Amino acid sequence: MKLGRWLSDHWVMGVGVLVLAYLFLPIAVVVGLSFNEPSSRLSYDFNKFTLDNWTNPCGPGDMCDAVVRSVQIGFIATVVATVLGTLMAFALVRHRFRGRGATNLLIFLPMATPEVVMGSSLLALFVAGGFPLGFWTVVIAHVMFCVSFVVVTVKARLSGLDSRLEEAAMDLYASEFQTFRKVTLPLVFPGIVAAALLAFSLSFDDFIITNFNSGTTVTFPMYVWGAAQRGIPPQVNVVGTAMFLIALLLVLGTSVRRRRAT
Amino acid sequence: MSVVGHLGTAVGPHETPPPPPRRGRRLLPYLLLLPGGLWLTIFFAVPAVQLAATSLYDPSGSLQDGYAMTWEFGNYADALSAYWPHFVRSLIYAGIATVLCLLLGYPLAYAIAQKATRFKNLMLVCVIAPFFTSFLVRTLAWKTILSDNGWVVGVLRDVGILGADGRLLATSAAVVLGLTYNFLPFMVLPLYASLDRLDGRLLEAASDLYASPLRAFAKVTLPLSMPGVVAGTLLTFIPAAGDYINAELLGTPNQYMIGNVIDSAFLVRLDYPQAAALSFILMAAILAMVFVYVKRAGTDEVL
Amino acid sequence: MADKGDLRLVNLTKRFGVFTAVDDLSLTIPQGGFFALLGASGCGKTTTLRMVAGLEEPTSGKVLLGGSDISRLRPYKRPVNTVFQSYALFPHLDVFENVAFGLRRRGVGDIRAQVERMLALVQLEGYGKRRPAQLSGGQQQRVALARALINHPRVLLLDEPLGALDLKLRRQMQIELKRIQTEVGLTFVHVTHDQEEAMTMADTVAVMNAGRIEQLGAPAELYEFPSTPFVANFLGQSNLLAGEVSGRSGQDILVSAYGSRFSVPAGRCRAVDGDVYLGVRPEKLHLAPNSDSVPAGHQWVTGVVSDSSYVGVSTQYLVRTPWGTEISAFASNAGVLAQVPVGAQVVAYWRPDHAFLLSRQAGAGDATQPLLEPVP
Numbered sequence: 001m002k003l004g005r006w007l008s009d010h011w012v013m014g015v016g017v018l019v020l021a022y023l024f025l026p027i028a029v030v031v032g033l034s035f036n037e038p039s040s041r042l043s044y045d046f047n048k049f050t051l052d053n054w055t056n057p058c059g060p061g062d063m064c065d066a067v068v069r070s071v072q073i074g075f076i077a078t079v080v081a082t083v084l085g086t087l088m089a090f091a092l093v094r095h096r097f098r099g100r101g102a103t104n105l106l107i108f109l110p111m112a113t114p115e116v117v118m119g120s121s122l123l124a125l126f127v128a129g130g131f132p133l134g135f136w137t138v139v140i141a142h143v144m145f146c147v148s149f150v151v152v153t154v155k156a157r158l159s160g161l162d163s164r165l166e167e168a169a170m171d172l173y174a175s176e177f178q179t180f181r182k183v184t185l186p187l188v189f190p191g192i193v194a195a196a197l198l199a200f201s202l203s204f205d206d207f208i209i210t211n212f213n214s215g216t217t218v219t220f221p222m223y224v225w226g227a228a229q230r231g232i233p234p235q236v237n238v239v240g241t242a243m244f245l246i247a248l249l250l251v252l253g254t255s256v257r258r259r260r261a262t
Numbered sequence: 263m264s265v266v267g268h269l270g271t272a273v274g275p276h277e278t279p280p281p282p283p284r285r286g287r288r289l290l291p292y293l294l295l296l297p298g299g300l301w302l303t304i305f306f307a308v309p310a311v312q313l314a315a316t317s318l319y320d321p322s323g324s325l326q327d328g329y330a331m332t333w334e335f336g337n338y339a340d341a342l343s344a345y346w347p348h349f350v351r352s353l354i355y356a357g358i359a360t361v362l363c364l365l366l367g368y369p370l371a372y373a374i375a376q377k378a379t380r381f382k383n384l385m386l387v388c389v390i391a392p393f394f395t396s397f398l399v400r401t402l403a404w405k406t407i408l409s410d411n412g413w414v415v416g417v418l419r420d421v422g423i424l425g426a427d428g429r430l431l432a433t434s435a436a437v438v439l440g441l442t443y444n445f446l447p448f449m450v451l452p453l454y455a456s457l458d459r460l461d462g463r464l465l466e467a468a469s470d471l472y473a474s475p476l477r478a479f480a481k482v483t484l485p486l487s488m489p490g491v492v493a494g495t496l497l498t499f500i501p502a503a504g505d506y507i508n509a510e511l512l513g514t515p516n517q518y519m520i521g522n523v524i525d526s527a528f529l530v531r532l533d534y535p536q537a538a539a540l541s542f543i544l545m546a547a548i549l550a551m552v553f554v555y556v557k558r559a560g561t562d563e564v565l
Numbered sequence: 566m567a568d569k570g571d572l573r574l575v576n577l578t579k580r581f582g583v584f585t586a587v588d589d590l591s592l593t594i595p596q597g598g599f600f601a602l603l604g605a606s607g608c609g610k611t612t613t614l615r616m617v618a619g620l621e622e623p624t625s626g627k628v629l630l631g632g633s634d635i636s637r638l639r640p641y642k643r644p645v646n647t648v649f650q651s652y653a654l655f656p657h658l659d660v661f662e663n664v665a666f667g668l669r670r671r672g673v674g675d676i677r678a679q680v681e682r683m684l685a686l687v688q689l690e691g692y693g694k695r696r697p698a699q700l701s702g703g704q705q706q707r708v709a710l711a712r713a714l715i716n717h718p719r720v721l722l723l724d725e726p727l728g729a730l731d732l733k734l735r736r737q738m739q740i741e742l743k744r745i746q747t748e749v750g751l752t753f754v755h756v757t758h759d760q761e762e763a764m765t766m767a768d769t770v771a772v773m774n775a776g777r778i779e780q781l782g783a784p785a786e787l788y789e790f791p792s793t794p795f796v797a798n799f800l801g802q803s804n805l806l807a808g809e810v811s812g813r814s815g816q817d818i819l820v821s822a823y824g825s826r827f828s829v830p831a832g833r834c835r836a837v838d839g840d841v842y843l844g845v846r847p848e849k850l851h852l853a854p855n856s857d858s859v860p861a862g863h864q865w866v867t868g869v870v871s872d873s874s875y876v877g878v879s880t881q882y883l884v885r886t887p888w889g890t891e892i893s894a895f896a897s898n899a900g901v902l903a904q905v906p907v908g909a910q911v912v913a914y915w916r917p918d919h920a921f922l923l924s925r926q927a928g929a930g931d932a933t934q935p936l937l938e939p940v941p
Contacts, residue, residue, distance in 0.1 A: 012369055012372055012376075012377055013373045013377045013378070015370070015373070016369050016373025016378075016385075017373075019366050019446075020370065020385065020388050020389070022366070022443070023388070023389065023392050023443075023446060023447075024388070024391075024392065025407065026392070026400045026401075026407065026443070027395055027400070027403075029406050030395055030399055030400065030403045033406060044402070044405040045406065045412065046406070083297075084297050084298035084301055085298060087294040087297060088295055088298040088299070091290075091292075091294035095290060095291035097292060097295075103295060106299065106302050106307065107302065110302070112496070112548075113310075113500075113545065114500065114501060114503065114504020114505075114544060114545070114548070115501065116506065116521045116524045116541065116544070117310075117504065117524075117541045117542075117544065117545055118309075120528045120538070121313035122305060123528060124313055124316055124538070125308065125309040125312055144301065144306055147301060147302060151298070162653065164649055164651060165656075167647075167649075167653070168647070168649055168653035168655070169655075170620070170639070171618055171620070171646055171647045171713075172666045172670060172712065173667050173670040173671050173716070174666075175641055187657055201393060201394065204396075205396055205397050207398060208525075212529070221397065221398050224396065224398040225398060225507075228398075228510075228511060232402060236402075237399065237403075239399070240395045240396050240399035243394055243396060244391070244394045244395045246394075247391070247393075248387075248391060248394065251390070251391075252387070
């Protein structure tokens with residue numbers, strides 16, 4: 001039977017699309033809620049359509065400050081983590097050295113440790129050392145858990161890089177430094193960019209570790225958490241939607257550019 | 263966008279393999295590793311050790327008066343006896359969520375890897391896209407979806423799965439659902455990476471050798487995708503076990519997981535030795551389960 | 566008087582841990598010729614090439630170019646360029662920039678004109694803006710060649726550059742490369758495992774085995790008069806029959822094998838006493854119905870045809886000798902001879918000076934490589 005055949009050929013894809021829909025459902029809700037005027041502070045239901053949230057995104061006090069704070073922390077943490085992680089990735093892929101096992105363990109353990117444990121232990125360290133909790137302790141914490149992800153991402157890109165390309169460059173009169181600048185770096189760069197984007201999104205979105213180490217500083221996720229008790233202003237969903245759209249544009253932009261380059 | 267990009271290399275039929283990495287100047291690798299390694303050591307390894315020490319402090323101390331190191335292994339026993347329900351609950355919730363992620367994620371990963379031809383990249387973007395919205399904002403959206411006045415609950419009540427007063431929010435179901443949702447991409451991506459490498463011709467060969475689609479799946483696809491299954495399971499289970507946001511936002515104190523307990527121990531009750539002990543018990547439980555799982559699944563190369 | 570551009574390898578050795586890849590290799594490659602380094606995978610030929618290029622440091626020994634010692638120079642300091650096996654074209658640069666790469670690093674002026682001229686030489690005019698990923702295998706290979714040639718190196722090294730191409734394209738490129746080499750007059754050193762390729766393209770061939778050179782010479786010399794069993798069966802195919810030298814007779818060496826006596830002219834002998842191989846190439850073996858039909862002066866063995874393969878250009882026979890060895894005989898299909906059926910009793914004969922005598926290891930039996938590839 002034709003229908004039966006079609007079903008058996010396509011059921012996997014059907015399930016896959018359903019799961020994707022499931023993944024997108026909350027996003028759709030977030031977008032929808034950004035146009036919502038809630039009936040009360042503590043209500044999570046759809047009430048009335050309004051554009052007020054978008055025209056007045058910084059209405060709730062402190063929210064935009066929190067967003068700015070998150071962006072600042074994210075930016076600094078991304079730069080530092082990307083640099084540190086890229087250096088480590090180069091060492092791991094391109095060089096031989098002792099203590100490779102220990103290094104790998106040090107890099108991969110943070111990815112396998114629950115955030116609760118990492119956040120709390122870092123807090124204990126800061127408290128014991130007498131460091132004031134705030135902006136910089138958050139940055140330090142973010143760099144810490146982002147480095148591992150940067151290493152893994154850059155390492156994947158770097159190990160896919162044929163070392164014979166660098167040999168060819170040297171065969172064609174490029175010194176080690178010139179080879180790095182003209183061949184290695186341009187080819188690894190997409191991996192570094194991907195790692196930086198990953199680090200930024202991990203940092204911006206982090207709550208648990210940030211919560212432990214922020215003192216009185218408020219980042220966007222912390223603002224949302226606090227608001228969840230007091231009542232969520234709908235502008236939170238505006239920020240959520242905006243983040244989603246910006247990131248989506250970035251991703252589509254890079255893949256369009258990549259397709260045009262080939 | 264592929265987060266882990268890959269440059270293919272064309273290798274000829276009789277080619278000698280590429281030479282090992284050049285032995286550069288002896289000191290260079292150590293210099294490259296130094297900044298990152300130092301950072302991780304100071305801000306990860308040292309705190310971990312410090313935490314271990316804290317778990318053995320005399321619990322009768324406090325932040326103001328300081329703690330005395332009394333090798334108080336009893337802290338562990340006390341913590342366990344007080345909070346073992348939360349531990350068990352965390353492991354159960356994380357376990358169920360992981361299984362659900364596997365059941366949902368495998369077909370999706372398979373569809374993207376083997377069935378999607380033109381839409382592969384688009385679908386991958388769709389898997390990663392939810393990441394872009396703040397984790398907390400997404401989870402709060404579930405409060406709207408599962409709300410008592412919402413469509414989902416309404417349908418379930420009409421159909422009879424839920425009683426007339428039945429709710430989804432503030433129940434274990436909601437927490438597990440939230441966990442499943444939030445960690446699904448962590449399951450899908452490694453599975454996809456593994457399934458993408460599966461050569462479709464192997465399934466053709468199985469079919470040629472009298473295997474039904476189900477048998478071919480069980481005997482060929484599943485075993486070959488095991489590394490992805492292991493990686494995805496670990497990447498899902500480990501953070502899920504330590505999570506407390508879903509429990510806090512979608513559940514009640516009855517659903518609190520060990521993460522909630524540790525959080526309050528550190529930030530509310532300021533009982534550092536107990537909090538540290540709880541953290542390490544959690545770590546130990548996770549590592550033990552991971553170890554057993556990886557051994558049984560037969561792959562030692564997880565990363 | 567030292568030639569300005571001769572490439573000399575002096576006692577070159579390369580060890581990787583306990584494994585010796587190149588073993589005390591000494592070689593002189595004259596300037597301006599097309600030299601082939603031929604051998605199976607793992608014989609050390611690529612390692613040798615890499616040592617000349619500077620991508621591998623010798624464990625001991627020297628590389629001299631025109632008298633100056635370049636053994637320890639970095640690759641970018643040597644007037645030597647390589648065409649890599651996988652081409653190693655820079656994927657992020659277009660064809661023009663790939664070819665111009667070496668010129669830019671050296672700060673040479675007037676890049677555009679030189680690149681255009683080189684692209685014309687390899688018949689890729691107008692391809693400057695394309696990316697390597699958009700090119701076919703053959704085109705990529707030509708870009709790799711152009712990229713290396715444009716720098717006018719004293720020596721051009723080619724590491725199995727034709728390996729990834731299909732048969733027809735490979736033949737075409739072999740002719741191309743030979744033409745280009747003749748035109749530019751540079752020294753080409755070509756590393757390959759394909760003996761046909763080496764013989765068609767090179768003026769001089771060195772056969773390598775286990776890190777050492779077994780024989781060096783013009784292709785015809787290597788083919789018609791191999792010096793070791795390895796060379797005899799690596800270049801083309803040979804029937805090697807195990808025997809012992811039993812004496813001399815004037816200008817001939819007498820060999821006894823399997824109860825028969827054979828003679829080989831002294832000038833065709835690599836060994837003159839002890840255990841030897843009597844070697845005859847299959848195309849030099851002719852079949853006759855009986856010993857009466859054998860022309861005067863020819864040597865022969867009897868046998869039974871056990872297999873016959875009609876390949877179009879020729880017919881390849883396997884003849885089982887009385888002592889059990891299957892020897893090969895190729896009969897050219899010139900339309901003169903009739904097909905010999907399987908099972909027929911035959912006599913396989915050869916001209917004495919078509920045979921050669923090689924030294925044999927004690928205890929080694931007959932060596933006749935099975936027919937794996939058709940011989941035109």
